[in-house]
Amino acid sequence: MNEGGAASHDRLFDLISQYRDTLRADLGEDAWEQLNMKLQAYVDGAAEDRKVAQRALRGMQTALIRLPIEHPLRQALDTTRLATGQVTAPNPGKAAQLLAMLADLAAPTGPGNATAPDTATIIAEAQHRLLQAPALSAEEVRTQFGGAPPPGLIRLMDPQRGARYPAFQFTATEGAPHGVVLEVNRLLLSDIDPWGAADWWLSGNVWLGGQPAALIGELADSRLVGAATALVEGI
Known part of the structure; x- marks a missing residue:
């Protein structure tokens, strides 16, 4: 059907x-x-x-x-x-x-009939988790690129610190964006759903056997792109 x-x-x-x-x-x-x-x-x-x-x-x-x-x-x-x-x-x-x-x-969660957090709290906690990952501030990114950052980067808004750019997106040596990150971000529509894209990179992935962000440079770029494509296309 x-x-x-x-x-x-x-x-x-x-x-x-x-x-x-x-x-x-x-x-x-x-x-x-x-x-x-x-x-x-x-x-x-x-x-x-x-x-x-x-x-x-x-x-x-x-x-x-x-x-x-x-x-x-x-x-x-x-x-x-x-x-x-x-x-x-x-x-x-x-x-x-x-x-x-x-x-x-x-929903009851255990002793004392404590209640589970509501949906808004769950989403807020998930976003808080993503904001704990190493990141660059908007000012650091502007300094690094001599102005506006290149398009395609994940940009998360922190209520206290402002815009945050997860650090896994940049190479350790030159600070340029990883090409594979920009390609996967495009697949994941990070400009529209940055939280979803960040969650994909910073959560465990059964297909890849680990956290995609930690596997940049360890796995072939094609495997990272393939895992993201599988999500997008429902393979």
């Missing part, structure tokens, strides 16, 4: 909504964080660029693959190609409603 365009989006959102009450516990916190981040990326960028919608949708599916094999939502993913084909009609309004719905969930 192949559901393209808006139907694939609505179908996935409906499935998440249907199983939302137990989904967090069934996924685990890491996959739950990834699901929320990709849903937020969809809300922020789907109306602006169809590729953002398609990639975020696939990121949600990647998170949901962490469900137990017998879970009905996992089985639906295995039997329905939800995100294939050209994205023609993203539905950020419905995604925003789903994100708000997930934010209202308060």
Whole structure:
């Protein structure tokens, strides 16, 4: 069964909504964080660029693959190609409603019936984690390049420190951008979804056997590009 365009989006959102009450516990916190981040990326960028919608949708599916094999939502993913084909009609309004719905969930986490953090907190914590990576300030980048930085770099906004450019993007010797970083950033649409691109570089990657940012120069550039392409194209 192949559901393209808006139907694939609505179908996935409906499935998440249907199983939302137990989904967090069934996924685990890491996959739950990834699901929320990709849903937020969809809300922020789907109306602006169809590729953002398609990639975020696939990121949600990647998170949901962490469900137990017998879970009905996992089985639906295995039997329905939800995100294939050209994205023609993203539905950020419905995604925003789903994100708000997930934010209202308060899942018990253990002794004392403490509640798990809400969606906004999860996203804020994920962004805080990404901002802890070594980075250059906007002033340092301007000095390094004698003006505006070259296009294609990931630029994260820190509420306290302003713009931050993750340091893995630059060579250790000359400080120039790695060519492979610019190529992967282009694939990941880092100009529209910098947090998603930074998360790809700074999180573990099963395909590569480690954190992509740490593997620059260790693996062939083609392997890094191939892993990013696999995400973008849903290979």
